Amino acid sequence: MTVRDVERDAMRRALALALNGPAGVNPQVGAVILAPDGRILAEGWHRGAGTPHAEVDALSHLSPGEAEGATAVVTLEPCNHTGRTGPCSQALLAAGISRVLYAVDDPGVVSAGGADTLRAAGVEVEADVLGDEGRALLSAWLTVQRLGRPHVTVKWAQSLDGRAAASDGTSQWITGPAAREDVHRRRAMADAIIVGTGTVLADDPSLTARDADGALLAHQPRPVVIGERQTPSGAAVRRHPREPLFLSSRDLTRVLDDLRREGVQRVFVEGGPTLASAFVRAGLVDEVLAYIAPALLGGPRLALDDIGVETIGDAVRLTLSSVERLGEDILLVARPATAPSPANVKDS
Incomplete structure (x- = not known):
């Protein structure tokens, strides 16, 4: 799979959005939803423990069916578990997202695996998109x-x-x-x-x-x-x-x-x-x-x-x-x- 320039630009935007969230127990994460023609449909970021994750926050700004066939660009691999909130991988599938790009693998013992779940459901997944920039953003959190x-x-x-x-x-x-x-x-x-x-x-x-x-x-x-x-x-x-x-x-x-x-x-x-x-x-x-x-x-x-x-x-x-x-x-x-x-x- 090839990463388009518009998708890299969207990742840069997602990294900037992530900084709106607090640094702390949970990671700073940003997300952008792109239409098939590259238009930005929605944006979101994580606002702290217990609040919707970045992907879900972005999807919440769309009407039902509006994300069908869209691309989700997110700074951290979509989570794959139910904690205070539900798994982002399932939210993306339910919204009809057909392609996902992310920068950094989720290191969590429980939360990792979202990319595999998405691939198994037929979603195109591209990892390590602007990975160095993503790891720099999350450096302290990844160390913890x-x-x-x-x-x-x-x-x-x-x-x-x-x-x-x-x-x-x-x-x-x-x-x-x-x-x-x-x-x-x-x-x-x-x-x-x-x-x-x-x-x-x-x-x-x-x-x-x-x-x-x-x-x-x-x-x-x-x-x-x-x-x-x-x-x-x-x-x-x-x-x-x-x-x-x-x-x-x-x-x-x-x-x-x-x-x-x-x-x-x-x-x-x-x-x-x-x-x-x-x-x-x-x-x-x-x-x-x-x-x-x-x-x-x-x-x-x-x-x-x-x-x-x-x-x-x-x-x-x-x-x-x-x-x-x-x-x-x-x-x-x-x-x-x-x-x-x-x-x-x-x-x-």
């Missing part, structure tokens, strides 16, 4: 489906000799303005930012994402504070534009699962050393950002403490992704040499 939890980035700043603070506990600032600006830019890419109560009590961070002039960036990650000690009523984090979440649980897997259920797809762990080490020790780190300043501090306050390594053979090996100079500082970006095992996630 693969891992069974949000993607976790752990960040720390350190001196050249691996210290996160001076012996008296002071740490502002180890790195320079360029490095700190980069941190804020990356914070704004996350859905949640996690710190321990030790960091809150020692540094009183606001946990906001700001530009070089100190103004708040458009997207703010939700602050999450983990620890049993109480966060003071006057702490800066309590003035964050998003409501902070305070958790006493030491079970990081459970914390991440709770955040996943809240629609969090990307987590930014900012410290301190105890919390960062706990994530590393638990094998829950997908990316490390190490900001290294050309300074020597000495003393006991290491950037990481116990990560469960007793001998060199147990070292947590990483693959270096990039090295970037930020003013006088260096940013090392690394990922685990061994990728986490795929996890099965229940479809929402």
Whole structure:
């Protein structure tokens, strides 16, 4: 089968429509219904868990029989199961759709298989249409489906000799303005930012994402504070534009699962050393950002403490992704040499 230019244009339109929906537990999905002559008959997008999926939303704008012989262009493979809503594959068949094009395969254990159902019913199906663009759109959501939890980035700043603070506990600032600006830019890419109560009590961070002039960036990650000690009523984090979440649980897997259920797809762990080490020790780190300043501090306050390594053979090996100079500082970006095992996630 050949994909026509008008169908590729429709996929680009569907990708744009998908962005109208919320990013969260469910994927952002857009759909366009084309007449046989290439005219757009209807458009739709998914508005969140429990609402009609994009294909059904688009079909709802048409009269009975109007979609007969039409083509459905959708950014994600039509689902094949009944959850809060019915299977999109059956809705397309009932509407008389004769051709379906989609960008990304559905990775769901339960929801996948819509393409096979459509083909078995005699519908022409074309997969991976503008697939790279579709996967880029759904990158964070697809990662959650693969891992069974949000993607976790752990960040720390350190001196050249691996210290996160001076012996008296002071740490502002180890790195320079360029490095700190980069941190804020990356914070704004996350859905949640996690710190321990030790960091809150020692540094009183606001946990906001700001530009070089100190103004708040458009997207703010939700602050999450983990620890049993109480966060003071006057702490800066309590003035964050998003409501902070305070958790006493030491079970990081459970914390991440709770955040996943809240629609969090990307987590930014900012410290301190105890919390960062706990994530590393638990094998829950997908990316490390190490900001290294050309300074020597000495003393006991290491950037990481116990990560469960007793001998060199147990070292947590990483693959270096990039090295970037930020003013006088260096940013090392690394990922685990061994990728986490795929996890099965229940479809929402």
